[in-house]
Amino acid sequence: xxxxxxxxxxxxxxxxPDPPAGSAREENDSEHPxxxxxxxxxxxxxxxxxxxxxxxxxxxxxxxxxxxxIYFGGLTVWANAAVETPAIRYGVxxxxxxxxxxxxxxxxxxxxxxxxxxxxxIIVVMYFMFNEPKKPTA
Numbered sequence: 083x084x085x086x087x088x089x090x091x092x093x094x095x096x097x098x099p100d101p102p103a104g105s106a107r108e109e110n111d112s113e114h115p116x117x118x119x120x121x122x123x124x125x126x127x128x129x130x131x132x133x134x135x136x137x138x139x140x141x142x143x144x145x146x147x148x149x150x151x152i153y154f155g156g157l158t159v160w161a162n163a164a165v166e167t168p169a170i171r172y173g174v175x176x177x178x179x180x181x182x183x184x185x186x187x188x189x190x191x192x193x194x195x196x197x198x199x200x201x202x203x204i205i206v207v208m209y210f211m212f213n214e215p216k217k218p219t220a
Contacts, residue, residue: 116163117163117164119163120159120160120163120164121160123156123159124156124157124158124159124160124161124162125160127152127153127155127160128160128203129156130149131149131151131152131154131155131156132153132203134149135150135196139193139196144191146190146191147186147191150182150185150191150195151182153199154178154179154182154185155182158174158175158178161174161175161178
């Protein structure tokens, strides 16, 4: 009997069943728990620092550099979790840390420092309020 006369054989490896449709997570849709925690902690720190700056502007009293350190620390944590482009992410983190260290070295907060942080925060919040995220093409 020649080898060509034998009946065709099937592959002997067992076929694995397909996973259920809902169990496979796509990378684009999933967020890692550390990103969610980073967003929450960063936003909370920025809010606490901004609230102190805002109340000192409206109340007319002086503050030290600690609210600014909290604010810029929160900005760093938030940028690490929220910004996807590495160049922008690390740029924002570098600027935030540099400004915090500069204010810490300077040692006092002037009125214009508070005004810059206040209006920059207002502009950034308005940008995110009115900017619609791009919808992924399917």
